[in-house]
Amino acid sequence: MSLQGEKDRILFDRAKAVIPYGVNSNFRYWGDDDTLIATRGKGAYIWDADGKRYIDYRLGFGPIILGHGYPAVVERVQEAIGDGTVFAWTTPYEIELCERIARMCKVDKVRLTNTGTEATMHALRIARAYTGREKFIKFEGQYHGMADYFMFSTASAHPGALGSRRNPINAPATSGIPKGISQYVINLPFNDFERLEKTIAAQWGDIAAIFIEPLLGNAAGIMPRPGFLEKIRELCDQYGIVMVFDEVKTGFRIANGGAQEYFGVRADLVTYAKSLGNGFPIAAIAGKEEVMMTIEPGAMAHGGTYSGNVVAAVAGIATLETLEALPVIETINRRGRALMDGIREVLTEADIPHYLPGLPPMFGIVLGIEEEPHDFRDYFRGDGELYERLVLELIQRGVQPDGDAREPWFLCYALSEEDVNETLNIFNDAIKAAKQ
Numbered sequence: 001m002s003l004q005g006e007k008d009r010i011l012f013d014r015a016k017a018v019i020p021y022g023v024n025s026n027f028r029y030w031g032d033d034d035t036l037i038a039t040r041g042k043g044a045y046i047w048d049a050d051g052k053r054y055i056d057y058r059l060g061f062g063p064i065i066l067g068h069g070y071p072a073v074v075e076r077v078q079e080a081i082g083d084g085t086v087f088a089w090t091t092p093y094e095i096e097l098c099e100r101i102a103r104m105c106k107v108d109k110v111r112l113t114n115t116g117t118e119a120t121m122h123a124l125r126i127a128r129a130y131t132g133r134e135k136f137i138k139f140e141g142q143y144h145g146m147a148d149y150f151m152f153s154t155a156s157a158h159p160g161a162l163g164s165r166r167n168p169i170n171a172p173a174t175s176g177i178p179k180g181i182s183q184y185v186i187n188l189p190f191n192d193f194e195r196l197e198k199t200i201a202a203q204w205g206d207i208a209a210i211f212i213e214p215l216l217g218n219a220a221g222i223m224p225r226p227g228f229l230e231k232i233r234e235l236c237d238q239y240g241i242v243m244v245f246d247e248v249k250t251g252f253r254i255a256n257g258g259a260q261e262y263f264g265v266r267a268d269l270v271t272y273a274k275s276l277g278n279g280f281p282i283a284a285i286a287g288k289e290e291v292m293m294t295i296e297p298g299a300m301a302h303g304g305t306y307s308g309n310v311v312a313a314v315a316g317i318a319t320l321e322t323l324e325a326l327p328v329i330e331t332i333n334r335r336g337r338a339l340m341d342g343i344r345e346v347l348t349e350a351d352i353p354h355y356l357p358g359l360p361p362m363f364g365i366v367l368g369i370e371e372e373p374h375d376f377r378d379y380f381r382g383d384g385e386l387y388e389r390l391v392l393e394l395i396q397r398g399v400q401p402d403g404d405a406r407e408p409w410f411l412c413y414a415l416s417e418e419d420v421n422e423t424l425n426i427f428n429d430a431i432k433a434a435k436q
């Protein structure tokens with residue numbers, strides 16, 4: 001059975017005629033019969049072309065922290081753009097936004113960009129320029145954007161392609177990357193203290209940076225073991241390695257000050273995007289004075305025609321203002337806890353082993369396991385097929401998480417208690433249908 005209604009299908013056929021696979025990002029392609037067309041979003045809901053409403057837990061892959069079309073953000077952008085959108089001069093909006101980020105996230109300096117990919121790409125260059133080293137460590141199952149260097153052993157990697165835990169292989173996530181790029185990348189299993197220490201002891205002189213999603217936002221929200229982030233901090237200090245928190249998903253979502261505040265660990269560089277603009281394209285690279293000041297006109301490049309443009313900067317200001325003025329994260333946490341508890345209850349009643357990693361604003365559901373997964377390899381012990389069937393049943397009934405269990409459920413401030421209850425009722429029906 002197809003998820004598409006009549007109008008979805010007609011529009012998707014038009015899309016495929018001019019856009020490869022009918023989508024402008026591969027992650028959005030769910031097959032020819034199940035890729036939907038969104039025509040509207042308001043608060044916690046989105047509608048497809050046939051007018052069907054969905055409670056939205058994808059939230060555009062995470063950015064919608066307040067709600068779709070949040071008036072305080074939309075109106076501020078509308079007011080501002082009549083006076084121009086891009087000037088190739090610094091605007092007061094950029095100054096205000098960077099001051100806010102610096103205060104909320106306790107960072108010294110900030111540069112704005114447009115997407116998470118641009119932010120991580122520049123963070124890597126800064127780290128290399130700062131240290132004079134070329135390699136970097138990332139963790140399996142982590143995704144840091146579309147730049148060639150990061151496209152190894154991401155969440156789309158097949159477990160068999162990762163090699164042994166002792167000697168992990170860089171599994172390319174795409175064709176089209178020059179062979180030589182892989183030599184600069186070291187992928188390690190997350191939460192493996194011993195492997196990390198041994199790798200650094202052997203190769204520290206070549207390692208510019210360690211890139212970390214503080215919780216695995218692209219692998220079901222797997223959490224760091226107690227002390228793991230602190231251990232990375234300690235090793236980075238000891239060996240002069242730049243510690244980079246990729247907070248594209250966690251930033252302005254798990255706390256107003258992101259993962260640095262939540263886990264109480266300070267990185268040298270931090271990348272933000274998604275929730276920073278409640279759905280407007282904005283991102284940032286931020287961090288410690290000494291590291292950020294590696295950026296230097298004529299010497300170390302960071303740039304972009306649209307970096308800090310008025311639409312993005314004003315959306316950022318309005319979003320952060322709302323986060324500080326209203327109990328946004330507190331409310332999302334409350335609703336998320338109720339949802340997680342309810343889901344656990346339904347799954348236990350249905351006699352389905354499960355573990356929900358992550359935090360209430362972004363959590364995963366791994367079916368078929370009972371023990372906590374600690375890395376991307378553990379994740380594969382779960383029952384991904386049952387999860388896919390569950391999601392199809394949920395979507396047919398008007399609840400929309402991502403079809404892939406690696407993508408967390410995201411919550412927004414507009415999600416009400418009634419929405420949570422409706423979701424749980426639907427979840428109860430959907431899991432029964434999926435089990436059959």
Ligand SMILES: Cc1ncc(COP(=O)(O)O)c(C=O)c1O
Nearest residue numbers: 115116117143144145246248249
């Ligand atoms: C942790 C992380 N880093 C970077 C990116 C790339 O961000 P963008 O899609 O805005 O380029 C993503 C996207 O999902 C992400 O989750």
